Amino acid sequence: MFKITPMTATVIKNLFTRKSTRPYPHVVREPFELARGELYIDINDCIFCSICERKCPSQCISVDKKKGLWTCDPFACVYCGICMGVCPTRCLHHKKTWRPVATEREMISMQGTPPKAKKKSSAGKEPEGM
Amino acid sequence: MSKTIIPFGPQHPVLPEPIHLSLTLEDEIVVEALPALGYVHRGLEKLCEIRDINQMIQVVERVCGICSKIHAQCFCLGLEKMMNVEPPPRAEYLRVVWSELHRIHSHLLWLGLFADSFGFEALFYQLWKIRERVMDINEATAGNRVIISVNVLGGVRRDLSAEQVRWITSQLNMVEQELKDLQSTILDDYTIRSRTVGKGILTREKAYELGAVGPTLRGSGVAQDCRQLGSSALKHLEFQPVVEQDGDSFARNKVRFLETLQSISLVRQALKGLPKGEIKTKFKGSPEGEAVSRVEQPRGELFYYFKANGTKNLERLRIRTPTFANIPPLAAMLPGIELADVPVIVLSIDPCISCTER
Numbered sequence: 001m002f003k004i005t006p007m008t009a010t011v012i013k014n015l016f017t018r019k020s021t022r023p024y025p026h027v028v029r030e031p032f033e034l035a036r037g038e039l040y041i042d043i044n045d046c047i048f049c050s051i052c053e054r055k056c057p058s059q060c061i062s063v064d065k066k067k068g069l070w071t072c073d074p075f076a077c078v079y080c081g082i083c084m085g086v087c088p089t090r091c092l093h094h095k096k097t098w099r100p101v102a103t104e105r106e107m108i109s110m111q112g113t114p115p116k117a118k119k120k121s122s123a124g125k126e127p128e129g130m
Numbered sequence: 131m132s133k134t135i136i137p138f139g140p141q142h143p144v145l146p147e148p149i150h151l152s153l154t155l156e157d158e159i160v161v162e163a164l165p166a167l168g169y170v171h172r173g174l175e176k177l178c179e180i181r182d183i184n185q186m187i188q189v190v191e192r193v194c195g196i197c198s199k200i201h202a203q204c205f206c207l208g209l210e211k212m213m214n215v216e217p218p219p220r221a222e223y224l225r226v227v228w229s230e231l232h233r234i235h236s237h238l239l240w241l242g243l244f245a246d247s248f249g250f251e252a253l254f255y256q257l258w259k260i261r262e263r264v265m266d267i268n269e270a271t272a273g274n275r276v277i278i279s280v281n282v283l284g285g286v287r288r289d290l291s292a293e294q295v296r297w298i299t300s301q302l303n304m305v306e307q308e309l310k311d312l313q314s315t316i317l318d319d320y321t322i323r324s325r326t327v328g329k330g331i332l333t334r335e336k337a338y339e340l341g342a343v344g345p346t347l348r349g350s351g352v353a354q355d356c357r358q359l360g361s362s363a364l365k366h367l368e369f370q371p372v373v374e375q376d377g378d379s380f381a382r383n384k385v386r387f388l389e390t391l392q393s394i395s396l397v398r399q400a401l402k403g404l405p406k407g408e409i410k411t412k413f414k415g416s417p418e419g420e421a422v423s424r425v426e427q428p429r430g431e432l433f434y435y436f437k438a439n440g441t442k443n444l445e446r447l448r449i450r451t452p453t454f455a456n457i458p459p460l461a462a463m464l465p466g467i468e469l470a471d472v473p474v475i476v477l478s479i480d481p482c483i484s485c486t487e488r
């Protein structure tokens with residue numbers, strides 16, 4: 001015997017309500033204010049102290065103080081935001097949106113001005129507990 | 131009658147993760163099930179030797195993709211105990227909020243997969259649609275959807291504003307309403323009952339004897355829940371473990387559904403009683419000695435053992451996940467059932483294999 005299940009009402013209701021999915025990537029949801037998206041650096045503020053390199057749990061950041069080069073492997077980054085929290089000059093940020101899909105593995109390399117040798121000691125104190 | 135051995139898994143449509151079962155059959159009836167693991171071992175415990183204790187929080191979060199927050203919390207609780215660090219009350223409440231949100235989305239994920247395992251696709255989509263609200267709460271408050279990285283030794287890394295608290299409460303009200311609309315389907319629908327009632331029975335004595343944990347244990351009538359130990363702010367919140375007596379797949383399904391509603395109530399209580407103040411205690415030094423910590427994951431009791439030698443790296447980290455404890459009960463559930471019911475019963479313990487193999 002045919003029996004109407006309690007689910008039937010929900011299914012019929014769904015037929016006449018707004019779609020729950022969106023045709024991504026043509027329609028993209030507004031990102032949340034605090035979302036941790038792509039990592040970027042204001043390279044002009046960077047003092048190349050290498051704290052982000054040492055604290056990163058996935059070891060995706062490398063800093064070359066002599067050349068003034070900051071490099072991040074976006075495929076190894078886990079978007080935890082630890083580097084952002086430990087940076088003494090607060091020059092690391094997360095964008096609200098994700099990095100677009102890529103077919104080739106490219107590093108994010110930022111070339112800045114390497115600090116002069118005399119300013120080595122002013123690299124800032126390492127914040128604790130992060 | 132001659133016996134046939136059928137391999138079940140490691141790749142099977144019903145399994146999200148690889149586990150292999152050697153099923154010995156007599157006609158269509160299972161007489162013996164031998165589980166085999168080892169397909170997704172990553173050696174995360176060993177990483178404690180090269181990653182310091184602060185970096186290990188992000189590593190242990192990746193032990194399990196679904197209950198990542200609870201892994202990190204268990205890790206932090208153990209080390210805080212070893213170093214005598216007391217997190218501020220606000221951080222303890224916030225930890226409960228996020229861990230219960232993880233429990234809600236983990237149970238909703240499982241309920242959807244369970245519906246999918248016996249072909250109830252409409253219910254599967256409906257439950258995952260509800261789950262999206264919880265994922266949005268995670269992303270809006272912590273920054274990421276699943277691996278939210280909010281724990282830190284001595285507290286949490288993110289705070290909730292009054293506006294966010296109001297928004298979370300309104301979202302959870304909607305989740306609760308939508309779940310209650312599905313309650314009669316999940317608990318009374320004949321398609322679900324015909325595939326689950328009386329299937330894969332684990333008696334109370336057997337569950338206790340084999341060391342089952344979590345909803346698998348509570349579905350067999352044992353009222354044990356690690357949250358009763360009152361870690362974090364749970365000692366200030368009211369809740370009773372959800373217990374069912376039947377011990378079959380349906381009882382485990384019911385326990386998880388009712389626990390989802392219970393977790394919504396716990397988040398609400400925690401948000402209501404959220405004290406003001408700091409979210410992190412500052413501390414110095416490195417851990418030394420041994421410690422253990424236990425918390426309740428969506429799948430059951432999670433156990434961490436730590437051995438530290440006063441340096442920034444741990445000497446030994448041992449993680450016992452709930453699925454590891456639930457595999458012997460699974461092997462005891464399978465004999466005597468039909469082959470067609472095996473996928474549903476395997477899924478009824480909510481197996482998380484990458485968690486088990488670490």
